[in-house]
Amino acid sequence: MTSLETVKNYYDAFNARNWSEMLALVDENITHEPNQGKTRIGKALFTDFMQHMDASYAETLKDIVLFSSTTEGRIAAEFVVHGTYKQAEPGLPPANGQNYVLPAAAFLDVKNGKITRVTTYYNLELWIELVSK
Template sequence: MNQESIELIQNYYDAFNAGDMDTFLNLLTDDVIHDINQGKREIGKDAFGQFMGGMNRNYKEQLADMVIMATEDGKRAAAEFVVLGEYLQTDEGLPPANGQKYRLPAGAFFEIRDNKVARITNYYNLNDWIAQVGA
């Protein structure tokens, strides 16, 4: 496994957990591709920053139990983790928010270029999340 790529992804998630959006976004290429779980594909650091702004308004999340893997050439990586969250503000098309807490297994796949994240594809079970916050 490529240690440089593993460290990049670890830094990416460390910045996320610290709420350090400047560092978080600086680890992305300008033309980053973001495949949103069960959603559309967005391209560009600005679009990703706007997405994260909405996420940070509606959710308070920490990622735990992180396992990161990378290919030997460092061009691809994957992470598996648990999202420990709180639903703060109702997100469009989703159940009403009232501070519900959730614990959600998740994963992500990455393409890496020039020691930056060039693509991120996130996966989690939306039905599981809805069952946790909709009760």
């Protein structure tokens, strides 16, 4: 499987809410660099993050475009997040089922068929504005 196929399968599993399939594509020593907060290293911390996100948000990624570098293993992804804010997060607005549509991007590294890095970017101020209406 190519790096591009690995990332496509990762996002397909995300959209299917098939966490076990998604996590099967992640390396044991994954580096996760979120838009906000500290870097997490390791599959256990990434799994904890995913469980937390699943409790607070219901998200589907649409209009996914994957870009492959000339160097095998480096993938960029652009997508639009369609979500529902289910449970409030500390320091963020109250949650009451607000829906949002938010452009986002991610950069991923793949080695030996496993995702070794996920770095995600989105506009937090825009997201706060969208859920505060």
